[in-house]
Amino acid sequence: MPAQTPPTRVPRNVDETEALLRAGRYVCDRSLATALYLSLSLGRPLFLEGEAGVGKTEIAKVLAETLDRPLIRLQCYEGLDVSSAVYEWNYPRQMVEIRLAEASGDRGREQLESDLFSERFLIKRPILTALEATGGKAPILLIDELDRTDEPFEAFLLEILSDFQVTVPELGTIKADQPPLVILTSNRTREIHDAIKRRCFYYWVDYPDAERELEILRVKAPNAPEDLSRQIVAFVQKIRTMDLFKLPGVAETIDWAQALTQLDRLALDPDTINDTLGALLKYQDDIQKLQGSEAARILDEVKREMAGQAA
Structure with missing residues (x-):
């Protein structure tokens, strides 16, 4: 049995972990x-749950960059199955092989079957690829938006999350010599089964x-004027207390700050807010609810509170 590859270095404590994230320009609690x-x-896998746009996916990207490991991303969707997520057989190549074997007549049926279901004809999808360390470095496996999949796919993940292995009936069990670092995310459009959560550390983002x-804006939108950034944050914080179809996430705050900076704005005003709400809100009903007098009212509140804090 081949010796296992020694694990690549991970942070030795919480302080180093926090510093690692900051080195990747990620501000966290x-x-x-x-x-x-x-x-x-x-x-252990890390299961991150929270609203869209709060930075769950970004954590995996930052880890891949700062730990210098490959990032393998499985983007989940309704109807995702094993053939798309784990592996499938290359049927066109197998058919060509059958035709060649028939033409040459140099292989018996059992030998041909053995050849057809070998790794040469196996198409490795993200999960199977992640179980094979590349260059001595275990990859980061990001299973993104798990809540978009169906429950049967969750059941399939249990073997992977528990033992870092998958079973291919024709080949047997394939186990990772060096387990990947697994991060799962969910926007909580539905509940994920407890069996998945028990196999992970859980964190609500x-x-x-x-x-x-x-602080995030100072890192992600460094060109935005300080006063503008403060107004943006105060405005967004107030919007998140409203009854909207989709509250703006941190990603939208960053987008808005970058858009306003591109327009050379030094401070918020009602017209600018009305013209750029599409960078902050993604549903027309929410935009209509905020445009005009409501946006002006919130901006007045923001300015009064900031003036009070400065006094």
Whole structure:
């Protein structure tokens, strides 16, 4: 049996984990850094749940960059099955092989069957690829938006999350010599089964408070004027208390700040807000609810509160 590849270095404590994320320009809570450290150090998958746009997927991208590991992403969708997520056989090549064998007559039926169902004809999809360490480095396996899949696919994941292996009936069990770092995300459009959650460390990624969101803007939109960034954060924080179809996430806050900076705005005003709400809100009903007098009212509140804080 071949010796296992020694694991690549992971952060030694929570402080190093937090520093690692910051090196990748990711601003996080101490509690998130703790959950990530435990996941990395104990080799357990990390299940991140939260609203869309709060930075769940970005964590996997940052880890791949800062730990210098390949990122393998499985984007989930309704109807996702084993052939798309794990493996499938290359049927066209198998048919060609059958025709060649028939023409040459140099192989018996059992030998041909053995040849057809060998790794030469196996198409490896993201999960199977992630079980094979590349260049001595276990990859980051991102299973993104798991809540979009069907429950039978969740059941299939249990073997992978527990033992980091998959079973291919024609080949047997394929087990990772060096398990990948697995991150699963969910926008909670439906509940994920407890059996999945029990195999993972769980963390709810919430909207940041105003102080942290401002810090995020300083990192992700560094060209935005400080006063504008403060107004943007205060405005977005107030919007998130409203009854909207889809509240803006951190990603939308960053997009809005970058858009306003591109327009050379130094501060918010009602006309600018009305013209750029599409960068912040993604549903027309929400935009209509906010445009005009409502946006002006919220902006007045923001300015009064900021003036009070400065006094």
